[in-house]
Amino acid sequence: MLNLRTCAAKLRPLTASQTVKTIYQHRPAAPRTFQQLRCYSAPVAAEPFLSGTSSNYVEEMYYAWLENPKSVHKSWDIFFRNANAGAAPGAAYQSPPPLTTSLSTLSQAQSLVQAQPNVDKLVEDHLAVQSLIRAYQIRGHHVAQLDPLGILDADLDSSLPADIITSTDKLGFYGLDESDLDKVFHLPTTTFIGGNESALPLREIIRRLEMAYCQHIGVEFMFINDLEQCQWIRQKFETPGIMQFTSEEKRTLLARLVRSTRFEEFLHRKWSSEKRFGLEGCEVLIPALKTIIDKSSEKGVDYVIMGMPHRGRLNVLANVIRKELEQIFCQFDSKLEAADEGSGDVKYHLGMYHRRINRVTDRNITLSLVANPSHLEAADPVVQGKTKAEQFYCGDTEGKKVMSILLHGDAAFAGQGIVYETFHLSDLPSYTTHGTVHVVVNNQVCYRRNGHNEMDEPMFTQPLMYKQIRKQKPVLQKYAELLISQGVVNQPEYEEEIAKYDKICEEAHARSKDEKILHIKHWLDSPWPGFFTLDGQPRSMTCPSTGLNEEDLTHIGQVASSVPVEDFTIHGGLSRILKTRGEMVKNRMVDWALAEYMAFGSLLKEGIHIRLSGQDVERGTFSHRHHVLHDQNVDKRTCIPMNHLWPNQAPYTVCNSSLSEYGVLGFELGFAMASPNALVLWEAQFGDFHNTAQCIIDQFICPGQAKWVRQNGIVLLLPHGMEGMGPEHSSARPERFLQMCNDDPDVFPKLDDFDVRQLYECNWIVVNCSTPANFFHVLRRQILLPFRKPLIIFTPKSLLRHPEARSSFDDMLPGTHFLRVIPDSGPAAQNPEQVKRVLFCTGKVYYDLTRERKARQMEADVAITRVEQLSPFPFDLLQREAQKYPAAELVWCQEEHKNQGYYDYVKPRLRTTINRAKPVWYAGREPAAAPATGNKKTHLTELQRLLDTAFNLDAFKDLA
DSSP, X not given: OOOHHHHHHHTTTOOTTOOOOOOOOOOTTSOOOOOOOOOOOOOGGGSTTOSGGGHHHHHHHHHHHHHOXXXXXXXXXXXXXXXXXXXXXXXXXXXXXXXXXOHHHHHHHTHHHHTOTTHHHHHHHHHHHHHHHHHHHHHGGGTSOOOTTSOSOSSTTSOOOTTSOSSGGGGGGGTOOGGGTTSEEXXXXXXXXXXXXXXXXXXXXXXXXXHHHSSSOOOOOTTOOOHHHHHHHHHHHHSTTTTOOOHHHHHHHHHHHHHHHHHHHHHHHHOTTSOOOOOTTOTTHHHHHHHHHHHHHHTTOOXXXXXXXXXXXXXXXXHTSOOOHHHHHGGGOTTOEEOTTOOOOOGGGOOEEEEEEETTTTEEEEEXXXXXXXXXXXXXXXXXXXXXXXXXXXXXXXXXXEEEEEEEEHHHHHHOHHHHHHXXXXXSTTTOOSOEEEEEEOTTTSOOSSOSSTTOOGGGTOHHHHHHHHHOOOHHHHHHHHHHHHTSSOHHHHHHHHHHHHHHHHHHHHHHTTOOEEXXXXXXXXXXXXXXXXXXXXXXXXXXXXXXOHHHHHHHHHHHTSOOSTTOOOOHHHHHHHHHHHHHHHTTEEOHHHHHHHHHHHHHHTTOEEEEEETTTTTOTTSOOOOSEEOSSSTTOEEOGGGXXXXXXXXXXXXXXXXXXXXXXXXXXXXXXXOSSEEEEEEOSSGGGGGGGHHHIIIIITTHHHHHOOOOXXXXXXXXXXXXXXXXXXXXXXXXXXXXXOSOTTOOOOOSSHHHHHHHHSSOEEEOOSSHHHHHHHHHHHHHSSSOOXXXXXXXXXXXXXXXXXXXXXXXXXXXXXOSEEOOOSHHHHSGGGOOEEEEEOTTHHHHHHHHHHHXXXXXXXXXXXXXXXXXXXXXXHHHHHHHOTTOEEEEEEEEETTSTTHHHHHHHHHXXXXXXXXXXXXXXXXXXXXXXXXXXXXXXXXXXXXXXXXXXXXXXXXX
């Protein structure tokens, strides 16, 4: 294509012999073609419009003419036609005819054009070749030979694209024929097939395109909107010779294939009847992963975090991460005793962490493979969260030092929604890991030699396919034969490489027999150096006071009620909220939001990073938090007062997530996995929204320590409470979390250091706080404990602004602790022998009960005891409460329906607490399918009914 800007610029002092070289351009809005055009120099007077100042205009005219010659003035049409035909600029230019020009004059001006009848054909042919190149780039993967078995059609619609040249008769689609195959065509800048050549014969153009796009690699990329990315991919696939390897690289690839293949064959020989989810049929995965890691290390990456399904995991552990082979082999020993540190998991779910030297780059690299369950893609967001955390802790703001690799099966990658949810986090500032390498093990391209696992018989359902598979030479054999034929290695060298690795496996197998106990801690994917003792135990079994001195409480409260940035205008409504906060601080009081502020702020002072994530956490779903202030006059100017508390504080991250629970909760779990010295919290917009993240809760959070000896201190904040808002915004489903608790309802624990030891032995902690102070303490206790457990908090909605839901600074000073149980402190507690009934409850319903009790003037007759920590169950404190009121009936009262909430969990434990000496009665809503009614009047009727039952002292007489 003629570059008119260059041509015009060179006309200033050009000599007669100079020519302007051909330059081609691509514009995404409208594909441009190319055209060879020699622009000879001429006196400027001959071409007065070809000057540097007018070149932009001329160039645009030329583009318009290329697309439609009739769209420009006839004089421009004549000029461009003549110039394309090879006329010198002076001859090509014809001055515009006057308005009175006769037809004969116009005919004379067009004489040069008529003398070049083949110009149009030349333009059309060049356009055709560019279209042909683009067709290969867009659809070449449909023709790629992707089926090693020769029985499938890689193109799902079973048709060959009409615009891909697979035979000479297809040339007609472009208006070309066999006589054009040896014509030379100039190449556009949107292809790299020419290498250093700017023009090639059509025959060679087609050959090179077929080599790039139609062999055994299909590349689909032209949907990408970023031109730079498209160019990068084109260059990597189209440049001649780019796929060729040196002899050394070929030998390295062979050695890695030997290890990949012989590892699986060794396992098959030794344990033929064991499932291992081997890699047979896709052994090339191992050299592929090792090459990715080599290149990443070469570019400066220090830490690679991986996630993968079970197929090939043992091979990856052995040959990529370099787990000791004896540790893998001993997993197959049926006599191996389970350690007492957890229930464990099958070998092909376990993770690993290893720091070693990369032999190719001679640089240290850390590799971590995250443990995960059979939910194939559930590990994706977990890996991303762990990667983000590691980047955060090492100050890697661009993802240059820490990166992630995710492996997928083709069906799960396409079929499981968590993949999309994870991708959706990629551009959010507080979630991006700046890019991930995804490796899809495509069973349409590779194949499974043994079916889904080694115990399957795939011939039942895929007989023809598996007849073909049985005939297939393994990839190692094929590649070895190729290299031997090329003289890169000889047969003895190849056999020696195999013998060397087989010997390594045999020696490791012999050592594995010395292993008698399965130590899951050898398979940790996230070690926490220095947090535990050398043998993995907590450094103590005590928890210091979670209270705070008054000076710090006041300081945090003052910052929480101010704007610590100058010239920052906040919303008027927010000004009133901050003023109210300031008044509370003066009165030494806190509400829920301020208590949270106090807990966070104090931990930041102690160097604990805090990350709060969820769908509306910056403001708070109920507009109570306001941790991010927005300038009302400057767009996107924000202030986070929590980051202005102390001179050398830890950073506070508060980030609104995408509208995703599964992906985001997995991400936060992964973030919490990286370090014990961070408080990582995920808040559901409403508590029941956790149900779409149930996989992360069921597979990772609840059993994670038991399966993988991996402690995790993640906190789930789940707004909960029956307030007439309908079935979807009421219940955080506490019954589900309590059902999954691992404490025995029939056994009263006999423990030293009861409160802390109980926490250490549980799988997670479940609380429903009724006071801001207790919420403050439980958040601080989460970090001050000498170990980490997941914490489930049912947080309030109406209590956020309830005038009685306030706490004094006195409840938060040094020496104070989290209260697992809050006993009654009123008249009933003064005369416990006179008390006729004890109501045990948890959370918001306490305030309904106290209001009703006062209205009925029954403070002396009915005691109300709050159970703040539901699990592990506070047997010791509740035993004390039950003994305190010897003549009283025991009633569990809840606002939830009887088949939901806490009753089924609490009743047997309360019975154990009192040695089954009395019944434990129930006051609450009747069983129901839905969590709550959608009718406000029905809601209030149900509430009054449960309050009537709670305070009717004759309610259970007929049932006794």
